[in-house]
Amino acid sequence: MTGLVSMDTAELEALLKEWGEPRFRAKQVFSWLSRGVKPENMTNLPKTLRSRLSELAFDGAEIYDKFISQKDGTIKYLFSLSDGNIVEGVLMRYHYGNTLCISTQVGCRMGCAFCASTLEGCIRNLTPGEMLLFVALANADVPAEEGRDRSVTNIVLMGSGEPLDNYDNTVKFLKLVSSPDGMGISPRNISLSSCGLVPRIDTLPQDAPHVTLSVSLHAPNDEIRNKLMPINKAYPIAEVLAAARRYAQTTGRRVVFEYALVKGLNDSQANANELAARLRGMTCHVNLIPLNPVKERNLLGTSRKEAEVFRKWLEDRGISATVRREMGTDIDGACGQLRRRVLMQREEQQ
Numbered sequence: 559m560t561g562l563v564s565m566d567t568a569e570l571e572a573l574l575k576e577w578g579e580p581r582f583r584a585k586q587v588f589s590w591l592s593r594g595v596k597p598e599n600m601t602n603l604p605k606t607l608r609s610r611l612s613e614l615a616f617d618g619a620e621i622y623d624k625f626i627s628q629k630d631g632t633i634k635y636l637f638s639l640s641d642g643n644i645v646e647g648v649l650m651r652y653h654y655g656n657t658l659c660i661s662t663q664v665g666c667r668m669g670c671a672f673c674a675s676t677l678e679g680c681i682r683n684l685t686p687g688e689m690l691l692f693v694a695l696a697n698a699d700v701p702a703e704e705g706r707d708r709s710v711t712n713i714v715l716m717g718s719g720e721p722l723d724n725y726d727n728t729v730k731f732l733k734l735v736s737s738p739d740g741m742g743i744s745p746r747n748i749s750l751s752s753c754g755l756v757p758r759i760d761t762l763p764q765d766a767p768h769v770t771l772s773v774s775l776h777a778p779n780d781e782i783r784n785k786l787m788p789i790n791k792a793y794p795i796a797e798v799l800a801a802a803r804r805y806a807q808t809t810g811r812r813v814v815f816e817y818a819l820v821k822g823l824n825d826s827q828a829n830a831n832e833l834a835a836r837l838r839g840m841t842c843h844v845n846l847i848p849l850n851p852v853k854e855r856n857l858l859g860t861s862r863k864e865a866e867v868f869r870k871w872l873e874d875r876g877i878s879a880t881v882r883r884e885m886g887t888d889i890d891g892a893c894g895q896l897r898r899r900v901l902m903q904r905e906e907q908q
Contacts, residue, residue, distance in 0.1 A: 563617040563687030564727075565591075586603060592737075597609075619692060621638075632648060633649040655703075663680050663723065665718060667723070670787050671785065671857065675719065689735075693735060713743060721750050725758050729765045735748070749769070749772050751773075756797050772845070773816065778795075780796075786824075806840060812843055814844075817847065819860035821864075834877045835875075846869055
């Protein structure tokens with residue numbers, strides 16, 4: 559059976575109808591669940607209903623540990639799941655609000671060369687309820703700013719895992735977190751990052767309209783992308799870019815391309831020229847990322863100064879681009895680094 563926190567209002571209505579409860583109870587329960595509240599603490603429900611709900615699986619998640627950057631206030635969370643697995647999340651503070659980056663899988667099977675999340679492969683998919691609880695836990699942990707009813711204003715699905723490889727659960731999470739009966743986070747404030755699963759990019763507009771699509775591109779051609787991203791052999795760069803164009807045309811929304819700059823591999827002026835030529839005419843933006851080193855991968859990042867030069871090369875050719883602000887580097891901010899360190903410590907203690 560679906561875990562309680564993974565249920566939408568319609569599913570809760572059907573369940574509670576079987577139990578002889580009035581329809582309005584479903585919205586009450588959903589509102590509590592969106593805040594991560596367990597049934598026994600749902601104070602406006604009858605005690606008998608709370609008891610009955612408590613017997614159902616909950617999709618549990620808790621804050622296992624957290625680390626706060628002394629540089630910029632970024633918070634790196636480790637969330638523990640009911641089966642003992644742990645996953646990461648990152649709360650980043652900006653002038654417009656707080657963005658929570660969350661995972662969609664325990665680990666990842668995409669095998670990207672610059673990412674620590676994929677080193678142990680994919681253990682399992684996360685449920686919609688687990689993803690929702692990550693947001694609820696961060697909201698409860700960090701006080702909301704004055705005038706706001708929650709601390710998390712934006713969400714990025716860019717942690718461990720490939721969101722479109724966990725498609726159904728990811729789409730349902732997006733519906734849960736944006737529901738006006740719960741948190742009501744606008745889909746326009748949610749970004750989903752994919753390494754380029756073309757068939758799923760094409761179905762996303764009908765299943766999750768208004769979400770911002772970010773494509774992990776990281777190369778201007780197949781030769782370089784094959785070295786960095788095994789998925790490119792299934793969906794070459796031309797197919798990925800064609801899908802991105804279709805997404806932009808269908809939704810009317812700008813596509814963001816993530817481009818991690820790897821020293822000596824994809825950061826030359828010739829690379830910038832080729833990338834600009836491929837993206838010309840598309841409603842898009844390039845987010846340049848000075849790579850966080852992953853020691854297991856033996857890849858070095860381009861310096862921030864060199865990244866700014868690459869940005870100017872793109873802008874001189876009519877491509878909108880920025881260099882991502884480096885956040886949380888003192889707390890293992892890159893995807894998978896902190897989780898991997900904790901797992902290795904566990905192994906050493908056994």
